[in-house]
Amino acid sequence: MKKVFRDWLRLGGLVSLMWAQMLCPVNKNFLRTSFVALSGFSFRDGGDTLWVPLAVHVIEKVAGEIPDERVGKQVQILNRDYAAAKIQFYLPRYGPGGVPTCGVTRTVSPLANHDWTSEEDTLKRSVYWPPDSFLNVWIVSWMPMQVIGYARALGDTVSLPGVVLLGDVVGEGPGLRSPYDKGRTAVHEIGHVFSLMHPFEGGCRGTTPATCAIEGDEICDTPPQRQAHYGCPSLSTNTCQEVPTDLPDPVTNFMGYVDDGCMTHFTPEQIWRMRLFLLAYGTILISEENKQARGFRATLSPSCGSLSALGSESVNASGQGREPLISGAKILGLYDSAGRLIWREGGEKLDMSTLSPGLYIAIVMRGGIVFSHRLAVGCP
Numbered sequence: 001m002k003k004v005f006r007d008w009l010r011l012g013g014l015v016s017l018m019w020a021q022m023l024c025p026v027n028k029n030f031l032r033t034s035f036v037a038l039s040g041f042s043f044r045d046g047g048d049t050l051w052v053p054l055a056v057h058v059i060e061k062v063a064g065e066i067p068d069e070r071v072g073k074q075v076q077i078l079n080r081d082y083a084a085a086k087i088q089f090y091l092p093r094y095g096p097g098g099v100p101t102c103g104v105t106r107t108v109s110p111l112a113n114h115d116w117t118s119e120e121d122t123l124k125r126s127v128y129w130p131p132d133s134f135l136n137v138w139i140v141s142w143m144p145m146q147v148i149g150y151a152r153a154l155g156d157t158v159s160l161p162g163v164v165l166l167g168d169v170v171g172e173g174p175g176l177r178s179p180y181d182k183g184r185t186a187v188h189e190i191g192h193v194f195s196l197m198h199p200f201e202g203g204c205r206g207t208t209p210a211t212c213a214i215e216g217d218e219i220c221d222t223p224p225q226r227q228a229h230y231g232c233p234s235l236s237t238n239t240c241q242e243v244p245t246d247l248p249d250p251v252t253n254f255m256g257y258v259d260d261g262c263m264t265h266f267t268p269e270q271i272w273r274m275r276l277f278l279l280a281y282g283t284i285l286i287s288e289e290n291k292q293a294r295g296f297r298a299t300l301s302p303s304c305g306s307l308s309a310l311g312s313e314s315v316n317a318s319g320q321g322r323e324p325l326i327s328g329a330k331i332l333g334l335y336d337s338a339g340r341l342i343w344r345e346g347g348e349k350l351d352m353s354t355l356s357p358g359l360y361i362a363i364v365m366r367g368g369i370v371f372s373h374r375l376a377v378g379c380p
């Protein structure tokens with residue numbers, strides 16, 4: 001969840017933390033256990049672009065509140081911000097049952113006033129497309145408690161997976177809710193759908209090479225931070241002490257709460273985790289068969305004129321985070337997916353041929369900085 005929080009900020013970090021935890025409906029227990037469960041999979045991330053069809057459901061108080069152009073712009077923003085992850089989104093040409101579509105449904109309904117504390121399922125069940133074949137996005141007119149978006153991960157069965165967004169933060173430009181007016185709420189929430197947590201999850205937990213991959217946000221290249229930051233914090237902000245190298249907070253990460261204009265990226269490990277999660281829990285969603293059934297095209301059909309130019313064929317980022325180990329790195333230890341230390345050495349090489357299939361976390365030191373690399377061992 002990403003939320004408007006500027007007034008609360010004055011009350012101090014403790015209150016922010018408390019509220020952030022109270023208000024974030026991301027199912028963290030699910031994210032943790034489901035990701036660990038991936039160790040049962042044996043597959044390899046080939047590094048291809050993963051194409052995700054969206055089903056955008058606009059639930060409005062008055063018809064036309066959220067124009068098509070805003071939806072189109074939002075998809076462009078997603079594709080820009082997910083380009084480094086080689087995850088791309090498109091609006092399908094065929095909906096459920098092969099019915100031609102522009103990928104957007106519109107419903108005028110009192111559910112547009114969305115009390116997410118009690119009406120998540122009511123809203124979602126009112127209109128959705130099969131969640132194994134589409135990533136559903138619901139856009140509403142109003143939500144209580146200053147919430148501007150929330151998410152549920154793929155595979156979560158408590159309610160339908162997907163993202164709920166406040167209309168005021170969809171797309172980009174004047175008229176949107178500043179400073180959440182650059183389309184980054186959707187970027188952040190879809191990060192949750194693909195299993196990412198906030199960098200401030202658990203506060204200052206996971207500060208060591210042995211714990212960074214299994215505590216906090218379970219991501220080693222986002223140093224822990226004590227609480228959510230808001231506004232546009234200084235790059236030197238540092239609220240937790242890591243060992244052996246203390247690093248500043250990841251204040252520009254997409255998974256934080258800072259202003260849209262001040263968040264810039266996912267880290268290589270976050271990208272690795274999202275892709276692996278998508279490969280495991282979005283098998284049908286990203287499949288070639290689904291692409292065919294949805295009439296995949298990087299741009300929309302001409303009849304969806306104002307939603308045009310949605311795709312991006314020019315993804316050129318490297319498949320970062322996939323290389324097993326990096327030359328010149330010293331390997332400090334290897335953990336299995338349950339977090340058990342199974343190998344400790346100081347060498348530069350690790351013989352992976354003896355490992356049984358599954359996920360592993362290698363802690364390596366490179367240039368004086370400790371990194372964690374997740375390794376998938378399995379059938380090619």
Ligand SMILES: [Zn+2]
Nearest residue numbers: 001002192198
């Ligand atoms: Zn969030």
